Amino acid sequence: MRSVLTNWIYWEQMKITDFQQYLQKNQKREVIFDFDETISTLLINWAEWDRAVGQVLHRYDPAFVPLGIIEAVQQNIFMQRFGKKFRDDLLHTTCKYEKELVSGHRVNSVALILIKKARSVANLHIWTSNHLETIYPILQELHLDSAFKRMIARGDVTFIKPHPEGFYLLFDENNPKSAYLLIGDSKKDAEAAKSAGVDFMNISSFCEDIG
Ligand SMILES: [Mg+2]
Structure with a gap:
């Protein structure tokens, strides 16, 4: 592993191919994705x-x-x-x-691979501060509309991230918080994970395998 500087924070890097093994080894059975700039980047002024x-x-x-x-x-x-x-x-x-x-979007190919790998070993969720009306057609286009068990969007909450309200809407009390992992792109996501009491990974900390 090597570290990378993103948003002025050092993140450990993880190979995409190690992700599934990481989830299993750490009993991460619930993986929550941010949407914008994590799964795809909204093209918007x-x-x-x-x-x-x-x-x-x-x-x-x-x-x-x-x-x-x-x-x-x-x-x-x-x-x-x-x-x-x-x-x-x-x-x-x-x-x-x-x-x-929103005039379009630019999909993050790393996220697509992570979703594919995580799907078979964990429940996947989305926690976004965008509207469901914005993200759902994009998920449909990417054939990911049935990949997520719960989708918490702006209209579902009063307080957006970094407030943890959205997390508790998808939190199943039968699971320990240690079973959850939040993947996002921003300081806001990292703070949201911290306030919810769950682990966080920055999407930019994943790297393609080299050699
Ligand atoms: Mg984001």
Whole structure:
């Protein structure tokens, strides 16, 4: 194994071919995948999305000046402050803008191999902050719509990652948390795994076999 620097964090690298063995050896029977930039990358003008979401936040708190990226933690804080009405507004806006702005996707071939390998030894799930309406047609296109036992999307939760709410919607109490593994691409995913109390792997820590 060698380490690689991604998002300013060092990750241990794992060969894709070692993944199935890793799952079995560590009794990982429930593998949760993030969607965007993990299974596939949504091709979307995020700046426009941020602008639209920022306007929703500004409507509820005029003191909030939307500049640049609207962080997930910020959205969760507003959720806590303004409750259901804000949630409905934010859901409506994010769904509308994902629908209008996603122009395609770029599949991650590493994820496809991991899914194929994990399928025979574990239950697979998705935990995403995107809308099911956005990701489901892509999963269908990839013939993966029946690969996942549970899919937790933005509309299923009040608080998005890194809040652990979504994890508990797919958590089966008959399983120990040590049976779960979250695979994602971002610091948010790593923090979500930590707050849920489960192991995390960054998708970029997997490497193709060389030689
Ligand atoms: Mg992601």
